[in-house]
Amino acid sequence: MPESKHKKRDVQRPRSFWSGTIAFGLVSIPVSLYIASRSGGISLRMVDRDGTPLRRRYFCSKDAGPLEADDIVRGYEVEKDQFVIVKDEELEALAPEKSREIDLKRFVPLDQIDPIWFERGYFLAPDKGAMKAYRLLANTMEQKHRAGIATFVMRDKEYLVAIIGQQGLLRAETLRFHDELRTPDDIGLPTPDKVDAARIKAMQKEIRALSSDDLDPELLSDAHRHQLRELIDRKLAEGTDVVEAPEAAEEEEPESAEVVDLMAILKQSLGKSDGSPAKRGKDSALDDLSKTELYERARELDIPGRSKLSREQLIEAIRAKS
């Protein structure tokens, strides 16, 4: 494959949330963090009455002029309308080591971490040359039933983090700091006085009646999302209010594609010996791509009638062309 193709692919990778090094003693393991969840819902975009996708832009509240990224600074309001300007470099210099490194100084029993502390889940993918050490750490933690604990700085915020080895993979859970979780006392919840045994019994009876050993997946489904999905499908089928998006509209990909992309990346960077693109089979990689990605590729290759093709047909057409 020509070099330019790889570059194109890399552009399509979702941005990692954080890229840095895991330190296990003196062993350095460069990794990238990818978020394991998304905010949810079907992502909609803002359009003009005729369907032209609109762009979000910043304006000055005083002179109403449009602003580019270079015109914007960050400020902390110390008094009403009085700001202390803080530069990105100044924030980065506050904790340079912690911004680059997750230093696992402690390994704690996994079952000691109450999930109430969990803030957000991530997957870790090894960067170049880190595969062996990555596997060694994942394997050792899994065998010892321990998680590595550290604090680190990501996107201008410090996090407590647990690095967990599971199924030969490393995942991370950011944890809330102790003072971020309120206690019943902070809330002002009353202390229980004598609890009526008969009332407890009655409640237990109701709990038993609703008890089950297995989670019914139907109970987790989001009815609102289904209704929205149905509305969209109905309008698509009828062709009401459906317009062709201008080329520029494809710049921003819908969020749903990102999760699929993430899985493709992890499969690619973890499944092969070192995740280097040269060793990647070009054909098998296609199977890992989302339909959106496949469509993008088909567009690059100028495959005719691509919008009518199914996922499988797209793969076939791309294979035939490249």
Place this chain on the structure above:
Amino acid sequence: MATRAMWKAVLRVGGLNVPVKLYAAIEDRSVHFRLLHKTDHAPVKQGLVNPVTDQVVEYSAARRAWASPEGDLVILKDEELAETEPQASRDIEVVQFLPPQAIDHRWYLRPYYLGPDQGGTADYFALAGALAKSGREGLAHWVMRKKAYVGALRLHAGYPMLIALHNAEDVVSIEDLEAPAGPALDRKELGMAQQLMSMLADDFEPAAYHDEYRERVEQLIATKRSGGKVRTLRPAKPKASEDLTRALQASIKERKHA
């Protein structure tokens, strides 16, 4: 200082109703910045612009649309979107009680405390007692501020808590990912890694960790406010350890002398 309740509801467990109040269990302590215009330090505001005409479009005049992978846009009217919104309700309906491991912890999104509402204190504590005795977690549905939630009902520090869950389909499951393949790991290195991990073994004590970065941000602001100087330095990112055996040996040696 007591916290203000954010919502009032009735928790329904089968035929029993418990009037409750909902409280945010998480306190946002991060330092928030505002985006300002560089030249006049006026706060910025967001607006929508039609990129073809460069005209500003008011939010009230804009519509929402869904972009299909095929490049079509389906425009949705406000009244159509309103019809898909969940019905407002004051009920928190517990639909199932499950063994503690059945609701995956990786779905946890945000916890809320439940407190008793007027006239419900006895039933509230009966619920806490019954939950403790059953050892189960409830699965609950509710609609709060036009948004439908699925949550776990469980005890925290002896008090009932609702934990809003991610939609299961929004969480990438580790089971869907392939474990990294490669040659068998070196037994000597595995042994050393285990030894090093044992040397670093400890208990988990949440109170032992502090947000030092936040304190430094606050200091930075105070320093800048009084006209003090701040430095900006960035170190380079370390490379991957090439010789694992040597790095592990050195780590173990370092710990022994620590």
